[in-house]
Amino acid sequence: MPHDHSHEDPHALLPSDPALRVKALETLLTRKGLIDPAALDEIIDTYENRIGPRNGARVVARAWLDPAFRAALLEDATKVVSDLGFYGRQGEHMVAVENTETQHNIVVCTLCSCYPWPLLGIPPGWYKSDAYRARVVREPRKVLADFGVTLPSETAVRVWDSTAEVRYLVIPQRPAGTEGMDEEALMTLISRDSMIGTALASAP
Structure with missing residues (x-):
């Protein structure tokens, strides 16, 4: 029988690399309308480049x-x-x-x-x-x-x-x-x- 994945920890599906995990979370939050990518980019640019x-x-x-x-x-x-x-x-x-x-x-x-x-x-x-x-x-x-x-x-x-x-x-x-x-x-x-x-x- 095929293994049933329905009860696996959903966090295990996230990539293990921190950068990939961040990208996955950003994509999920954007799709749900919880963050604005443009605003996020502005904040990052401010602290990384202008400040x-x-x-x-x-x-x-x-x-x-x-x-x-x-x-x-x-x-x-x-x-x-x-x-x-x-x-x-x-x-x-x-x-x-x-x-x-x-x-x-x-x-x-x-x-x-x-x-x-x-x-x-x-x-x-x-x-x-x-x-x-x-x-x-x-x-x-x-x-x-x-x-x-x-x-x-x-x-x-x-x-x-x-x-x-x-x-x-x-x-x-x-x-x-x-x-x-x-x-x-x-x-x-x-x-x-x-x-x-x-x-x-x-x-x-």
Whole structure:
């Protein structure tokens, strides 16, 4: 007799690959009229391309240029970034931490994938992975090495656990040779990963 599939778990019919699963769910929700694909594309484009990490890069570049702004950012990042218009979902409570010669900061969300969307855009896939979330707490230097970052032994590494209550922005060290560069030029040296702490700012 042929096997009866009528009682199988319907979730088992979804593709195993995450991207395919997302596409299947999107198609299903669109067919039911629960989402508008055009609106969804607009949201994704906003965070991935128009916002992306540019907002965060602007904040960091300004902190490099303006000591008073930097001090205010370190004291109350939520207020400073809100005053710049960078607030909203996933960015309600912000803390800025600064990389120095003696301390390097790196951010993770050990429970899920809390991330400052208004400043950094859509989180990268690796940020949400179990491997990153588990390893960076136990062996942050090895994780940094995997990203191509090797720090002096005297530089301490501090891991910050992002939560639903607070999210972090890393202010990377300003590279040498950037004297005289304006805000727009400095922004090109600041990557998303450098504001998570898994990269350094680029040399000019």
